[in-house]
Amino acid sequence: MKTILVLGAGTGGIVTARELSRFSGNEEDINLVKILVFEKEKTNVFWPSLPWVMVGKRKQEEITEKTNRLQASGLEVIKGEIETIDPENISVSIQGKQYKGDYMVVSLGVAQADVYNLDQFGHNFFTLKGAESFYSDIQKFDGGDIALLISSLPFKSPAAPYEAAMLIEDFVRKNNMANNTTVSLYTPEAGPMEFAGPEASQELRDLLEKKGIKYYPNHALTAVSGNKLEFSNGKNYSYNLLAYTPKHQLPHVIQKSPLAGKSGWVEVERKTLETAFKNVYAIGDITNITTETGTILPKIGVFARQQGAVVAHNIFRKMANQAPDLTFVPEGKYFIEAGEGMASETGGKFSNVGKNEVKMATPAQWGHFSKWWDEKFWFFKNF
Template identity: 45%
Template sequence: MKNKTILVLGGGLGGVVAATELRENLNDNHRIVMFDKQPQHLYAPSLLWLMVGKRKPQKVTRDLNRLQQKGIEFVNGEITNIDPDRKMVTVNETTYSGNYMIISLGAELTDSPSLKQTGHNFYTLEGAKSFWRALSQFEGGKVVVLVSAKPFKCPAAPYEAALLINDYLQQNDISAEVELYTPEADPMGVAGEEVSENVQNLVEHKGIKYFPEHQWSGISDKKTLRFDNGTETTPDLLAYVPEHRCPQVIRETNLVGESGWIALNDNEMMTTDYEGVYAIGDATGVTLPAGKSLPKAGVFAHKQAETVAHNIATDINEEGSLIKFSGEGQCFLETGSGKAGFASGNFYADPEPDVTMKNPGMWWHWAKIWFEKYWWFKYF
């Protein structure tokens, strides 16, 4: 087949996996071009360790230009226009055209000015860094972990954050209480009742006060958090999850469905209504058989990226067979004291996800550390 160009929109987890897998399975005469507004790749799972002082900032990022050593072109700049019909993208006032397009732009984090003034957005590098600076000087009081809106990526992260913060406070003999507020009815509810109950028990067993079905509505001048049901709390230290939205540049296209996220015409092939245009990761809206949405999690972006890269390479090379994204997923859940739980299962199972959770242990914590090391070795 004559030379082809694949445009990879986004240098996050899904984009990096897709570009790398494509490069490993295509001849060098085929171009792979990645675009991202950030010059560095952020390994988001490590932010939870960074916010409690267990990682240095330089250990959780890598320069995306390093991918060029593998034969992956990288363009650093804001994507200002996406034309899925013609498979074209505009970056830095330059338009690029491809034969295939993979959209992996993730979710757009919308920071509330009042929350930004009051607390720390630990879903960002700067927010995790600033939270650690505040925590390392914290002398006691009330620490609040807040989920400001649904949906949000990495469903376990707020619970891990609360558990790790609580562990830090206990290890350092700091007199404090930890509260966790979320609009969710239960933790990681899409994974099923068993997993949800296990996570809630873990949190409450550690003495963390858990407040589900609490939709944040605003902040008073005294930095008191207010909720729709009338509850109020005044934190001495606040870590929060910001509102997530489909990126504006995608919302300006016809890719977005009723969910407010990219609509797929095949949830196993990650295809859109536009031929040769695929979408993976947090920017997509996938409805499961039971009616709930597939969680926005890195493990799914990773597996979806492998699926799409394999199928594009199969099409270009004109050999092999297509594969499908199965809905299988796993998740580590850090609990502190060098331990972690592990949930895994099939989220595409009908009539509802079939997911189980292993009890916390040192093995799962070290498995997460190993995967972090594997990630940097494999992709950078």
């Protein structure tokens, strides 16, 4: 019997494990394949819903599910923090116990780090706790300067801060604070979603400006205090309520493993997702993939899911002594909430961005519905 180690039960890991189980040929009393999923967290969070949490449109119980409810034939969840990874021997250890496999899929995502002690001054809305505490503060807010800050690059879900800004603007207006409140977004980026090409980037920028959100690109943070943000271009701005994205980095266990690449992330072959180690794959946010046209792909769940499906399929081909025949093609779409119950579909061929093949549509109700459906379907399908 073959054993497949799936590292991480986040977006990519869950899709990989589910697909592996689906095609395993396992039945109630026949186990042809063992799928071991390693996860340190007790709950799975549907991350795209965090901007809704920030403005009170979702509660914790609506966007989380218990990791141990992830059940499928041949699948076992091993709870705990992976301490070491040995890709050469396809093995990992948890609490001193060693697990060995024939194949390994690494989907450990990014680790978050605090910079400039931001956690003392604002809300890290890339965590459930931070999104909730922001909502708690904005409910008590009676006007002033709200700042959204991108504290460092790269960060996952590059549209999320923009989406959060538009939902906050919506909240401010609906709570009659528009005349004494500003919503500003500060970022080291030259423009939003640069990977999507100039057209889509400008569309998003125009949308922000139409809503009166102040946008400050090329602003790299150098210091923060109780009411002021300072930037490397010498400018500083005051704020009354702050939400920020944290610094993203490789999880420690990967940093100290031979999987850590020169880019600061895990390097993979862009079509098969195989690492330099045979039968060891990496998918999702932990990877650094450059397309044929030189674009570095954004860290988005859409790609993590597609990559999980590709890798699962090819592992079974290999097990059956067949050549892998599925490749990852960076095409897809995601939805950007824009307030007023509308969202904008954004996507296309990310390998062709120079040709403006990534488009951002005008916000519409059906886009909002699609995002809602994606959230519901995630839990329905997986738990």
